[in-house]
Amino acid sequence: MPAGQAVGGTACTKLTGPYQRQVERWLGLKADGRQSAADCKEIAAFQKDQRIKPAVGYAGPATWSRMMLLAAREAxxxxxxxxxxxxxxxxxxxxxxxxxxxxxxxxxxxxxxxxxxxxxxxxxxxxxxxxxxxxxxxxxxxxxxxxxxxxxxxxxxxxxxxxxxxxxxxxxxxxxxxxxxxxxxxxxxxxxxxxxxxxxxxxx
The missing domain is CATH 2.40.440.10 (L,D-transpeptidase catalytic domain-like)
Incomplete structure (x- = not known):
C-alpha cells in the first residue's frame, strides 16, 4: 500500500487498515478504528520488530495474523x-x-x-x-x-x-x-x- 507521511523518520501510510481497531487494541492504543500519525508509528515499529514488510504502519492481514500467532503461541x-x-x-x-x-x-x-x-x-x-x-x-x-x-x-x-x-x-x-x-x-x-x-x- 502507498506510503503517505513520514513519522519519526519512518514512511507511514495514511490509510486505515481492515484490522485497524483490532491492531490498535492489541498495541494498547486508542481503539477508534481510524489511522493516525501516532497509530502508524506504533504499528510500523511492531512491523519492523517482527520483520513484516512493508513496515509502513498499515493494519493489514499480515500484521493482525502475527499478533494472533504471538498471543496463541504458548497455549x-x-x-x-x-x-x-x-x-x-x-x-x-x-x-x-x-x-x-x-x-x-x-x-x-x-x-x-x-x-x-x-x-x-x-x-x-x-x-x-x-x-x-x-x-x-x-x-x-x-x-x-x-x-x-x-x-x-x-x-x-x-x-x-x-x-x-x-x-x-x-x-x-x-x-x-x-x-x-x-x-x-x-x-x-x-x-x-x-x-x-x-x-x-x-x-x-
Missing amino acids: PNAAGKCPVRTYRVACVDLDRQLTWVQKGEKVVFGPVPMRSGKAGYRTRRGWHTVYWKHKNHWSTLYNSPMPYAQFFDGGQAFHAVYGSIFTTVGSWGCVNLTLGDAKKLWNVLKKGDHVYVWGRRPGT
Missing part, C-alpha cells in the same frame, strides 16, 4: 474451543485464522497462520476426517496447484499456496497454509485423523 487452546481427545485432532480456528494439531493437551504442531474460506465459500465447521492425502494435487475445478493437499470434507483440504495467505479475501473453502507449514503438517497428519473447525473468518 493456543487456552479457551478450550478445540475438543481435547486421546487421539490427534487438527484444530482449525476460523476466528483467529490459526491452525494446530493436538493430542490430548499436548500441541504436536503449530499454531501456524492460515487462510480459510471467503464469504459464500466458508470452510465447513464441525468434525471432519482426513480421508485422502495427495502431495502434488492439481485442482481441476480452479485450475491451480494444491501442494501437500490433505482432504477432510469433500473438496476442502489443508494445502499450501505459492502466493501470500495474508489477504483480506479468503480461499475457496480450503485451509491455505504457507508451503513450509503445509509440508510439516503433511508429516504430522495421517489418513483417518480428525479435524475440528469452529468460529467464523472475519468478514464472512
Whole structure:
C-alpha cells in the first residue's frame, strides 16, 4: 500500500487498515478504528520488530495474523474451543485464522497462520476426517496447484499456496497454509485423523 507521511523518520501510510481497531487494541492504543500519525508509528515499529514488510504502519492481514500467532503461541487452546481427545485432532480456528494439531493437551504442531474460506465459500465447521492425502494435487475445478493437499470434507483440504495467505479475501473453502507449514503438517497428519473447525473468518 502507498506510503503517505513520514513519522519519526519512518514512511507511514495514511490509510486505515481492515484490522485497524483490532491492531490498535492489541498495541494498547486508542481503539477508534481510524489511522493516525501516532497509530502508524506504533504499528510500523511492531512491523519492523517482527520483520513484516512493508513496515509502513498499515493494519493489514499480515500484521493482525502475527499478533494472533504471538498471543496463541504458548497455549493456543487456552479457551478450550478445540475438543481435547486421546487421539490427534487438527484444530482449525476460523476466528483467529490459526491452525494446530493436538493430542490430548499436548500441541504436536503449530499454531501456524492460515487462510480459510471467503464469504459464500466458508470452510465447513464441525468434525471432519482426513480421508485422502495427495502431495502434488492439481485442482481441476480452479485450475491451480494444491501442494501437500490433505482432504477432510469433500473438496476442502489443508494445502499450501505459492502466493501470500495474508489477504483480506479468503480461499475457496480450503485451509491455505504457507508451503513450509503445509509440508510439516503433511508429516504430522495421517489418513483417518480428525479435524475440528469452529468460529467464523472475519468478514464472512
